[in-house]
Amino acid sequence: xxxxxxxxxxxxxxxxxxxxxxxxxxxxxxxxxxxxxxxxxxxxxxxxxxxxxxxxxxxxxxxxxxxxxxxxxxxxxxxxxxxxxxxxxxxxxxxxxxxxxxxxxxxxxxxxxxxxxxxxxxxxxxxxxxxxxxxxxxxxxxxxxxxxxxxxxxxxxxxxxxxxxxxxxxxxxxxxxxxxxxxxxxxxxxxxxxxxxxxxxxxxxxxxxxxxxxxxxxxxxxxxxxxxxxxxxxxxxxxxxxxxxxxxxxxxxxxxxxxxxxxxxxxxxxxxxxxxxxxxxxxxxxxxxxxxxxxxxxxxxxxxxxxxxxxxxxxxxxxxxxxxxxxxxxxxxxxxxxxxxxxxxxxxxxxxxxxxxxxxxxxxxxxxxxxxxxxxxxxxxxxxxxxxxxxxxxxxxxxxxxxxxxxxxxxxxxxxxxxxxxxxxxxxxxxxxxxxxxxxxxxxxxxxxxxxxxxxxxxxxxxxxxxxxxxxxxxxxxxxxxxxxxxxxxxxxxxxxxxxxxxxxxxxxxxxxxxxxxxxxxxxxxxxxxxxxxxxxxxxxxxxxxxxxxxxxxxxxxxxxxxxxxxxxxxxxxxxxxxxxxxxxxxxxxxxxxxxxxxxxxx
Numbered sequence: 001x002x003x004x005x006x007x008x009x010x011x012x013x014x015x016x017x018x019x020x021x022x023x024x025x026x027x028x029x030x031x032x033x034x035x036x037x038x039x040x041x042x043x044x045x046x047x048x049x050x051x052x053x054x055x056x057x058x059x060x061x062x063x064x065x066x067x068x069x070x071x072x073x074x075x076x077x078x079x080x081x082x083x084x085x086x087x088x089x090x091x092x093x094x095x096x097x098x099x100x101x102x103x104x105x106x107x108x109x110x111x112x113x114x115x116x117x118x119x120x121x122x123x124x125x126x127x128x129x130x131x132x133x134x135x136x137x138x139x140x141x142x143x144x145x146x147x148x149x150x151x152x153x154x155x156x157x158x159x160x161x162x163x164x165x166x167x168x169x170x171x172x173x174x175x176x177x178x179x180x181x182x183x184x185x186x187x188x189x190x191x192x193x194x195x196x197x198x199x200x201x202x203x204x205x206x207x208x209x210x211x212x213x214x215x216x217x218x219x220x221x222x223x224x225x226x227x228x229x230x231x232x233x234x235x236x237x238x239x240x241x242x243x244x245x246x247x248x249x250x251x252x253x254x255x256x257x258x259x260x261x262x263x264x265x266x267x268x269x270x271x272x273x274x275x276x277x278x279x280x281x282x283x284x285x286x287x288x289x290x291x292x293x294x295x296x297x298x299x300x301x302x303x304x305x306x307x308x309x310x311x312x313x314x315x316x317x318x319x320x321x322x323x324x325x326x327x328x329x330x331x332x333x334x335x336x337x338x339x340x341x342x343x344x345x346x347x348x349x350x351x352x353x354x355x356x357x358x359x360x361x362x363x364x365x366x367x368x369x370x371x372x373x374x375x376x377x378x379x380x381x382x383x384x385x386x387x388x389x390x391x392x393x394x395x396x397x398x399x400x401x402x403x404x405x406x407x408x409x410x411x412x413x414x415x416x417x418x419x420x421x422x423x424x425x426x427x428x429x430x431x432x433x434x435x436x437x438x439x440x441x442x443x444x445x446x447x448x449x450x451x452x453x454x455x456x457x458x459x460x461x462x463x464x465x466x467x468x469x470x471x472x473x474x475x476x477x478x479x480x481x482x483x484x485x486x487x488x489x490x491x492x493x494x495x496x497x498x499x500x501x502x503x504x505x506x507x508x509x510x511x512x513x514x515x516x517x518x519x520x521x522x523x524x525x526x527x528x529x530x531x532x533x534x535x536x537x538x539x540x541x542x543x544x545x546x547x548x549x550x551x552x553x554x555x556x557x558x559x560x561x562x563x564x565x566x567x568x569x570x571x572x573x574x575x576x577x578x579x580x581x582x583x584x585x586x587x588x589x590x591x592x593x594x595x596x597x598x599x600x601x602x603x
Contacts, residue, residue: 135487538577
């Protein structure tokens, strides 16, 4: 196979670039080869593979760091190497790692209000300050790695070492990361190493003219349902490619962590599309890709050696055993695992279960599952998946007319406001050391996300965020005020980094839940109709308690029924919920309160 580089339409065959005395072409002696060619920064690049039978394949280089779309929408690589005087100069150090993570999930392209693809610079100047003021200490970016199909939300990656040129240059992205660090915000990438785009013109597929350069052949080389290409992790060159890709993002762009997308697609040959009961044999059979597990172990070991403070997050619907166990003890070495059951549970209740039939016990079983690794759990109410095309955001569901036709129209807004706040608060305060929110949902963004595609005539109508809603003095500002104060609860009181919640009261009849976490008491009344003037819950520590967060506060759109109860609440010696002490509290319907133990009584 003769190989050549084309730059600015000028061919440079290997025989000319590397002449030898006998006039023959210099051949590579290994699977790889290198060609050094002096080209200016910004030059367009193509790699031309000249195969037998005069078949010529034009593809992009595997390790290219930026690409552009030509007039015919065909991507072409660009050599990016500014002169030293123009190289981006980093201004800020990496922020110190926090004991708890409040992650703001973002997509650059839809981060603006206008009907267009937003840029890195626009995100840096407008959205980062909002993230900081909202109280989040990390951003998780999706769709950063180059992908030819914008409607894929960045999950069909074509060029693993390139930032998406739709949003700007590599230096624009560096500036974004740098400014985030200056604000004390960590930057995580949603990395897709579980599969790759099947695009044979710009991706890894058919890169060298063969079907198995990076991927398995046959059925195993294609995702069971998504049509993407599946890596062969047992190949040394594939391991080198993927590991060096991770290192590139850490060293070149100072990324602070990664969420590994869709692990179940890679660690099972059935791509995770099988029935799981939790039995151990389901994780130790012939359908488990041991090479993929080896890669994940190597990735975690390498990343934590590069930066001991780096964060790795596992997104795995099957909760593979040992996800967050140290590699030295046979685990995969991740720092966090994503509890995907929580958003599914909330969505099911909102769309299928009448409010009065919600089971408090079933809800808590999902929220506080896997107690042995609770501190490593990342929880969220909804991320981009819940509001992507075909779905609805929770605000879209709640602020439209509910299924119970008996609900008066004037009560719809109150119901939606209260349930959004309660669902967020109970998910947040039962989470492990990490919580995630998708961009815009902190103020109840009303619309789903739908990227431009042929089915919608490439419309940008739902490919943006309506930031102007924050200026209205209504439900969106109410929800944003609550979300900010909820984030402050962790910032000031370190709720997420405390020990796991201790649930001591869960009553399906009264629809009341109560639990403690450290010196804090959380009480929820999910009943749609019944308020309680005096409701007894047990507490371990006798003392004076004070409300520090109340979903019924008028500032959050509530009725303010507890405005006159800002005094201290003292325990009594009446037993309740297995404790010697109890607290009698007022519980407005559809409301929740957070109490802080202000003074301990020694009796």
